[in-house]
C-alpha cells in the first residue's frame with residue numbers, strides 16, 4: 011500500500027469516527043491552526059524569503075493577514091453557517107419542517123500552488139475544517155521551504171483527521187488515484203484538466219482555482235496617475251506571480267506613452283532606481299519560470315526594464331509597448347513582472363478583444379465614466395470585475411473568489427468555502443397526521459380532487 015493510500019485511509023477512518031461533526035471539535039482545530047500561524051510565523055516568513063524573496067512585512071500583509079481574517083470569521087460564524095437553514099414552503103408542506111442542513115462531505119484533498127503557498131493552501135483548509143471534513147493537504151513542491159514548514163501542521167491539528175503529504179508530481183498523481191469526497195486544486199489550467207479527469211473516475215466534485223490572462227482596460231479620460239499607481243502595485247507585487255495580477259493593458263494609442271511614463275514613476279517610487287537591491291521586490295520562483303518569462307519578452311519593444319540576472323532569477327519590472335495580439339507574450343499567462351501594452355481603438359474593441367479569448371479570472375477597468383464601466387460589465391464575463399483598482403476583491407470574504415470557464419470552477423472565501431465543502435442536504439420532516447392534506451396527490455387523479 012502506498013503512503014498516499016494509507017494517509018487517505020487514515021483520514022477516512024478519522025472522519026468516520028464522527029468526531030469532526032461536533033462544532034466544538036472544529037473550533038478547537040481552527041484555534042490550533044491559529045496557534046500554528048502565530049507560533050511558526052518566523053518559520054513561515056523565513057521560508058517565503060527563501061522561496062520567493064518575499065519581505066517579512068510583505069508576507070504578513072499578503073499571506074498571513076487574510077488567512078487570520080478567514081479563521082476569525084469562521085470561528086465567529088461557524089454556529090450560524092452550520093445551523094439548519096429554513097426555506098419557504100408550499101401549500102402541500104405548510105405544516106412540515108423544511109430546511110437545508112449543511113453536512114460535511116468526508117475527506118477533502120487540497121492541492122496548493124507555490125505563489126502564495128500559505129494563503130492558497132491554508133484558506134481552503136479553514137473551510138474544510140469549519141465544514142467538518144477530514145483533509146489531506148498537498149503543498150506545492152515548487153515552494154520547497156514553505157512546504158517543509160507546512161509539514162509542521164501535523165504537530166497542531168488532529169494528526170489522524172488532517173494530513174500533510176509533501177512531494178512532487180508523482181506523489182500528487184498517486185494522491186489523485188485515491189478516492190476523495192472533494193478535490194480543491196489551485197494551480198494552472200493544464201494540470202487543472204488532469205485533476206478533473208482523475209476526479210471524474212470517482213465522480214468526485216472539484217473546485218479548480220486556476221489562472222489565465224486578466225486584462226486591464228485603461229479608458230482615455232481617466233486619471234492616469236492614479237490608475238497607473240494601482241496597476242503598478244497589482245502587477246509587480248510578488249514579482250508578477252499573482253493569479254489575479256493584471257496580465258496586460260489595453261488602451262488607445264494616444265495615451266500609451268503617458269501610461270508608460272506614469273508606470274515608470276510608480277516603479278521608481280515603489281522599488282527605487284535599483285529594484286534588484288530593494289527588499290520589497292521579489293524574485294522568480296525558479297530558473298524554469300525565469301527562462302519561460304524571458305522567452306516571452308523576445309521580439310517585443312521594451313519600454314521600461316528588461317534587465318535580468320539568471321543567477322538570482324531576477325527580472326526587473328518591465329513594460330512592453332506596441333505589443334501585437336500575435337506576439338508570444340500574448341499567448342499565455344505571463345506570471346512574471348512583465349506588462350505588455352496592446353494598443354486598441356476604444357472600449358468596443360477592448361470588449362471584443364477580451365471576448366475573443368478565454369474567460370479571465372479578473373477584468374480590470376480604469377475609467378471615470380460609469381457607463382463605460384457598466385458596458386464592460388454587461389458585455390464580458392470573468393471571475394471578477396473591478397473598476398479603478400486591482401486585486402482588492404481578494405480581501406473581501408463576502409465576495410466569492412474564483413474563476414469561470416478556463417479560469418476555474420467553483421469559488422471560495424468566507425461562507426463560500428464552508429458551503430463549497432459541505433453537502434447542502436435537503437431535509438423535510440413531516441408527521442403522520444393530517445392525511446387529508448395529502449389526498450390530492452394519490453391516484454386516482456379525479457377532477458373532484460383537483461377542484462379541492
Ligand code: NAD
Nearest residue numbers: 122123124149150152178182197198201219220221222253
Ligand atoms: P504548481 O506547479 O505548484 O502546481 C500546483 C500543484 O499541482 C502542485 O501541488 C503540484 O504538485 C501539482 N502538479 C503539478 N503538475 C502535476 C501533474 N502533472 N499531475 C498532477 N499534479 C501536478 O503551481 P502552478 O500551476 O505553476 O501555479 C501557478 C498557476 O496557478 C497560475 O496559473 C496561477 O494563475 C494559478 N493560481 C491560481 C490561484 C487562484 O486562486 N485562482 C491562486 C494561485 C495561483
